Amino acid sequence: MDTPVTIPPLSRREFLKKTSAAVAGSMAAAGCAGHTPAITPAHPGEPTPHRTLFTNGQLLSLPQGRITPGWSLLVEAGHIAWAGPGTPFSGLEARHIDLKGAYLLPGLMDAHCHMTLPSAASFSPLLGLATWRQLRKNFENQLASGVTRVRDMGAMPPVLGTLVRQVEKGQLAGPDVITCNAIFNVDGGHPDISPSDVSWVAAFGSLFTGAPTVSFKEGELASAFGANCRNADFVKITLDNTSLIAGKPFINRYSDPELATIFRLARDAGKPVAGHAMSRYGVSRALAHPIHSLEHTVSDGPLDEATLKAMADNKVSVVPTTILANLYTLLDLAEPLPKGLLSRRALLEAPIREAYLAAVTEDDVEPAIHENNLAMLEAMQKHPFSELYTRGDYTFNPHLFFPILTHGQKNLMRMKEAGIRIGCGTDAGVPLNYHGAIVRELQCMARLGFTNTEALTCATVNNAHILGVENEAGTLTPGKRADFITMAENPLQDLAALNDLTLIVKNGTVYEKT
Structure with a gap:
């Protein structure tokens, strides 16, 4: 049952102004000192x-x-x-x-996160020191929230390796990490932008840090797969045909032969495959192959019984990352919401999100990064979606996340009833989504219809199977x-x-x- 909530009296613009002022003050106090x-x-x-x-x-x-x-x-x-x-x-x-x-x-497990992403909306050289502090904080905050293992769904591999070694040596407190290295994708596919899109500084830096996506071009699939798969625990691919970036008209996607080759190479390497799929199109493509897990909530329409049965019969797991519906279903943007997207559940999530953002401190995130994210929200309010991408503002499209609270919620509960294994993941590392949010994800799942016992089972017993560590966790x-x-x-x-x-x-x- 939905719990009645009260919308805070501040408008988003007032909220952003007040929070930005507080962030600026904390930045001045913190300077470049260690945390x-x-x-x-x-x-x-x-x-x-x-x-x-x-x-x-x-x-x-x-x-x-x-x-x-x-x-x-x-x-x-x-x-x-x-x-x-x-x-x-x-x-x-x-x-x-x-x-x-x-x-x-x-110990809890986060089955979908990005340990070397700083949760920032954009990058600039001024964020360099803050970003490094934040990456260390990602590890600390995950463990402090009770998470002892994570499945990293796309990292800057050299940086991740450095931080993991620090954890192993006792120089950094953090969870154990199961990793895919970088997301393996066709050139021009999800996550829709490359370091060179962001800035020449980011492109130059990625030569040393690595990038969270390995994009192969024609004729390079096998060699790129082999390089990225080396020392990885699993393979991460993306299966949707729509961009998550506001204003971006399209993304590239694998051809059917390329997708078949990826699964063959993964099988030969003994690596399970996890697939980003927020759409029925992505799920359909995945189920044509031995997919291990589907990531995010399928929310562009109702799933049919044949699809649910195929998922159950093939023992496909789902990690829904329902927290994205809380973070990204913004109600007050300049463009009107498409008819039918606004739901009572979205209205109830809004004050929960605003209260969370108002309570964020530098213990959660580096102040400069939070200020960066607030500036993103301000830009989203000022400019139409169609202009954001061409302006170089690479922000998420909230219209894609509202349906998580309608179609997605119903699909998720039907999956659970069909006996499909449901895991728990936060997608921490993407903008506004700070590490250490496992409790917020569990609470989101509960608000969508899981009992507390079921939600906790997702973060422990179920995640152990999804991560392949059921014999030790x-x-x-x-x-x-x-x-x-x-x-x-x-x-x-x-x-x-x-x-x-x-x-x-x-x-x-x-x-x-x-």
């Missing part, structure tokens, strides 16, 4: 004990939604050696941590990695309980927020 880490090991500089006994927790079993009090976990060398009620290890030589009745969940059973979180309140009753974590454990190391 305070969002999360650090509880005992920095000390080695993690070989054996730790966690006692007196309340285990939340998923997908059952069952609570078992008095639960203990014995962790040895980063893995769960024993799990059960009570404390049967009297006199055991180990570090003891009393959970004091806190609720106990497996997703549940707190012996033999799996010691990745878990605790909280004082019950998230089955209120997902906001996840905003106040009392303990974050990754690979047996205990972290605390700073």
Whole structure:
């Protein structure tokens, strides 16, 4: 049931003006100084004990939604050696941590994000230092939100590799990363812009940082695939035929033979394929091949029963990233919304988004980047969509996101009812979408019709299967990695309980927020 909400009295223009002023003040105060880490090991500089006994927790079993009090976990060398009620290890030589009745969940997973994207609407040389700080903050904020693993859906591979190595060496607190390297796409395809489109500085910089998209040209498919697939865990492609960029008339897409070749190469390399598909066109193309997962919410119309059955029969998973409907369904742009797009759900999402944006601090995002995003929203209000692309303002088209709250919501619930595995991902890294937003995504899913138990199952048990780590993550059973979180309140009753974590454990190391 929708909860009644009140629209804030500020107009967007007033909101932008007030927020921009606050951002400018925080930028002046922060300067180029380093930031305070969002999360650090509880005992920095000390080695993690070989054996730790966690006692007196309340285990939340998923997908059952069952609570078992008095639960203990014995962790040895980063893995769960024993799990059960009570404390049967009297006199055991180990570090003891009393959970004091806190609720106990497996570490959450973000199955769709971009760890080396700074969530900025555009790039300029003035954002260089802020961008590097933000990329480190991406890792910290993900772990601080209880996310112990992520699936990166398109990165600047050299930069991602540097940050992942820092995490492995204990120089940076962050989740483990499963990666596709860069998005593999035909030249001129999604995500619709290249570094050279942004600026010559971005194009020059990409020679050293890499780009989040590898675009192949005619005759280059196999060699480009091999280079990008090397050391990747999976392959990411895009399947839609419409641009997400406001005012861009078209995008290129794979030919049928090229798409068949991509899936053949992926099969030969033993790599699953994930496909961006917000449209029925994209889903139809994907289902002609052994697609592993479909990304985003299909929202351009109702899915038919044959498509749902094919998805279920082929064991295709879906990561809906419903948070995009909250962030991008802007109600007050210069151009009128197409007839039929505005829904009651969109009106209810608006104040939730505005309250979030008003509450953003430099703990969430570098102030210069937030100011950059607010300027994007201002430009979107000033100019017609048809002019934005030609002006060089590469912004999203909100008209493509409104249907997530109508057709998309209905499609998603029908997928769930059909037994299709649904995961949980934030798409963090794209403009306005700051890392550490897993709770907001879970809450969005709940507002679209998932129970809290179902949403949490998507972020744990289901995501473990989608990421291919079900043998070592997703549940707190012996033999799996010691990745878990605790909280004082019950998230089955209120997902906001996840905003106040009392303990974050990754690979047996205990972290605390700073």
